[in-house]
Amino acid sequence: MNWLEFEEKAYSQGYNVICGVDEAGRGPLAGPVYAAAVILPKGYVIDGVNDSKKLSEKKRDALFDIIKEEAISYSVGIATEQEIDEINILQATFLAMRRAVDGLSVKPDIALIDGNKKPGLSIAEWDIVKGDSKSANIAAASIIAKVSRDRYMLELAEKYPEYQFEKHKGYGTKLHYEMIEKYGISPIHRKSFLRKILNNE
Numbered sequence: 001m002n003w004l005e006f007e008e009k010a011y012s013q014g015y016n017v018i019c020g021v022d023e024a025g026r027g028p029l030a031g032p033v034y035a036a037a038v039i040l041p042k043g044y045v046i047d048g049v050n051d052s053k054k055l056s057e058k059k060r061d062a063l064f065d066i067i068k069e070e071a072i073s074y075s076v077g078i079a080t081e082q083e084i085d086e087i088n089i090l091q092a093t094f095l096a097m098r099r100a101v102d103g104l105s106v107k108p109d110i111a112l113i114d115g116n117k118k119p120g121l122s123i124a125e126w127d128i129v130k131g132d133s134k135s136a137n138i139a140a141a142s143i144i145a146k147v148s149r150d151r152y153m154l155e156l157a158e159k160y161p162e163y164q165f166e167k168h169k170g171y172g173t174k175l176h177y178e179m180i181e182k183y184g185i186s187p188i189h190r191k192s193f194l195r196k197i198l199n200n201e
Contacts, residue, residue, distance in 0.1 A: 020137025
């Protein structure tokens with residue numbers, strides 16, 4: 001497994017500053033969608049880094065701190081529930097990605113994007129399917145995005161305790177649907193994801 005295959009390819013084509021970009025939270029019924037951009041030092045792979053979905057919460061939390069310390073630059077961008085409802089989840093994800101890249105303190109000259117579509121950055125961009133299990137920079141971005149969003153959902157759990165966000169992070173679990181049924185839709189729910197429920201009210 002070569003975690004730097006795409007990075008090496010980019011360097012060989014004359015790119016110098018590479019960032020990885022990934023998102024977290026496209027699927028949930030509530031809360032913002034998060035994206036992160038990370039620039040790791042050239043040739044650097046953080047031990048234990050992998051697609052965030054393949055790691056335990058404890059492992060993600062530990063790696064989150066290491067990535068923040070070791071990265072040349074990292075940035076988190078979000079798109080709100082309202083933006084998701086207005087422009088759809090795909091466009092909102094791209095918006096969060098653009099905000100993450102724009103927030104980097106060092107300007108990259110190419111972005112490696114997890115997925116099969118490009119968000120429309122002002123720099124070169126390569127979309128890489130399953131990039132979070134192929135590229136060191138994308139894997140690091142996936143961890144930063146996931147942990148940042150999970151921590152924010154824990155804050156929302158304190159604000160809206162009845163929905164038990166700490167258990168499902170806004171995803172459409174049986175428990176979450178039961179809480180929506182019981183308490184209705186909150187200001188942080190994505191209305192475009194809950195049309196059926198709204199239409200039945």
